[in-house]
Amino acid sequence: MTTEISETERLPLRVFAEKAYLDYSMYVVLDRALPNIADGLKPVQRRIIYAMSELGLSSTSKPKKSARTVGDVIGKFHPHGDSACYEAMVTMAQPFAYRYPLVDGQGNWGSADDPKSFAAMRYTEAKMTPYASTLLTELEMGTSDWVPNFDGTLNEPKLLPARLPNILVNGTTGIAVGMATDIPPHNLRELVAACQLLLKNPNTPMAELIAAVPAPDFATGCEIISDAAELRKIYETGNGMVRMRSRWEREDDGPNGLQIVVTHLPQQVSPAKIQEQIAEQMRAKKLPLVEDLRDESDHEHPTRIVIIPRSNRIDVDALMAHLFATTDLEKSARVNLNMIGLDGRPRVKNLREILVEWLVYRNATVRRRLEFRLGKVNERLHILDGLLIAFLNIDEVIRIIRYEDDPHAELMARFGLSEIQANAILDLRLRHLQKIEEMQIRGEQAELAAERDKLVDLLGSEAKLKKLVGKELDEDAKKYGDARRCPIVARAAAVALEASEILPAEPITVVLSKAGWIRAGKGHDLDATALSYKSGDEYMAHAIGKTNQLLILLDSKGRCYTLNPRDLPSARSQGEPVTTKLDLQDGARIVALLMGDEADCYVLGSTEGYGFQTKLGDMQARNKAGKAVITLEGQPLPPALTRAAASDRYALVTAEGRLLVFPITELPELAKGKGNKLVTLKGEDRIVASCVVPANTPLVLSCGKRTLTLKPSDVTAYTAARASRGNHLPRGYQTVDRIAAAV
Secondary structure, three states, X not given: OOOXXXXXXXXXXXXXXXXXXXXXXXXXHHHHHOOEOOOOOOHHHHHHHHHHHHOOOOOOOOOEEHHHHHHHHHHHHOOOOHXXXXXXXHHHHOOOOOOOOOEEEEOOOOOOOOOOOOOOOOOOEEEEOHHHHHHHOOOOOOOOOEEEOOOOOOEEEOOOOOOOOXXXXXXXXXXXXXXXXXXXXXXXXHHHHHHHHHHHOOOOOHHHHHHHOOOOOOOOOOEEOOOHHHHHHHHHHOEEEXXXXXXEEEEEEEOOEEEEEEEEOOOOOOHHHHHHHHHHHHHOOOOOOEEEEEEOOOOOOOOOEEEEEOOOOOOHHHHHHHHHHHOOOEEEEEEEOEEEOOOOOEEEOOHHHHHHHHHHHHHHHHHHHHHHHHHHHXXXXXXXXXXXXXXXXXXXXXXXXXXXXXXXXXXHHHHOOOHHHHHHHHOOOHHHOOXXXXXXXXXXXXXXXXXXXXXXXXXXXXXXXXXXXXXXXXXXXXXXXXXXXXOEOOOOOOOOOOHHHHOOOOEEEEEEEOOOEEEEEEOOXXXXXXXXXXXXXXXXXXXXXXXXXOEEEEEOOOEEEEEOHHHOOEOOOOOEEHHHOOOOOOOOOEEEEEEOOOOOEEEEEEOOOEEEEEEHHHHOOOOOOOEEOEOOOOOEOOOEEEOOOOOOEEEEEEOOOEEEEEEHHHOOEOOOEOOEEOOOOOOOOOEEEEEEEOOOOOEEEEEOOEEEEEOHHHHHHHEOOOOOOOEEOXXXXXXXXXXXXXX
């Protein structure tokens, strides 16, 4: 009986899923999304650079089709999609994306307007830039560990022997599983200066390092406007935000007079998007300060966005501050210095940790390079020793070679040579057996011996090794570095202008119909009653003001609402239902419209005899639901505007035909509430009309078709203290519809 052995491993689904996801997560983190601190590259970038070096695409060579490079990368080292590989290659070639590009591209490699607009890889050509050589020059000098590629047929470098801290020089962005990285680019010379400080004193204070590397240095040359505390936090913790602002110039001698020219944009900001954002505000008539907008960018001026103000009197600083606040002309970039360290683990590091760890890698790389060279020198000296013995005994060597059956073994036995030396002698050509060859061997021996002594001296002294590292850093900084592009100017975040500051204050009339349809027309001479209304609808109320003032609406339940009159439909149409703009309570309806300055004072009251004074600004509401202003028992009285003068009086008429006039100063000023008693009412009596009466002003009462005008001396007869009952009006004039001061 045979027993079948099952090779199937049984695992609970929970365990299998957890292991599979963790394996995938670690792969994404370590082998795809995060850069290594050693060379500052992600695996795909490292493989692209190495593949280009294998194709001989140095900065001095002729470029080759990008498709050939991508084919080598995905075929030999990176078994992933060709489009993703090509995009990574394109990014390394874009001068507006990389501070120091690694790829020198020919053809269409995208633009700042649309970085994804690059041509297909079959059309473009590429080679490496001179800066890329800092990653590769020491690759064949025993400085890197080599690992098998994905199918085990080739070897590839695990890390590149970077001569500069590329992790901070060019930076990178990436999203892994559960973590991300956002490393901004920096100025090469500033980073080298910080490295020199650490080489001289490993305990250099963080403040000195930050003084050497004060801020990122983006390829686009924008302003860094973060304050010193924000920037210090980035480098001390490895996390933070850096605020960028466009640079602009004022040109007073433009073709159209004054014009504003934007010359540098924040990193990853498209000029086309900026123009679209500004143009959208112009179309919406929210930016009347700007007359025209043009893009004059060309090869000589990569970024030149021209903004033409409406007039020379406009405050261009205020205009630009508004554009900074409302467009991507000012932008914040997240900084997260997350990377894979020399221990193979991802972690967020501060500036000191990054530079110290990179210098450890650089010191180890230089030591490996020197040890590799020392080994080569010793090997050559060993061979030269054997060759010299052969030349000193040339006749015997020739005899052995001619007559011995095993000249290799005989040479080793006769002269005490090693196998390597014997092979070197047997490999000599006849033309090398001349007298001058002996002199050349002795000269080469002397040179190599001196080089060997120097290498041994360097390897035996940590101080001299650091000095060599520092010297090479200075040489590379001088060769590949440049001046800072992004000026550091601490500025407060831009604040948008208020609509009243941007838009001209034009006269406007807001009209409300009885059915609740609202609209607005230009000017104050608009005849609201003559407008076209829907069938069965008619005029109810209107308010006049300016477009830079807010419209206050009072409803039948004592709530106030606020609208911007600019947002209302034109009076040429029949308007829109006010309920589409406000959230009115059940059964509530708008009873009054108010416009004016926020300091204007109104008397608010109810038909049940209570009221108070309040400022128009206190009646403004911030949301569609409005806010409660008057605590009502009956219906609200029409708001009455006061001049805030001590001589003003308040007049009111009750349903019983009583008139009461009292000084306005007897009413308190409140933000909201029920207020104080205006008049004493008995039974079902209520207030039917009211108004504010300036001093020495007649009072006009409308009673149906009849009108009663009370002279200032007649008004005195009805003047009493607040909360009195008032006096009866003459017979025939006790049913009052409306009361007003004859101003």
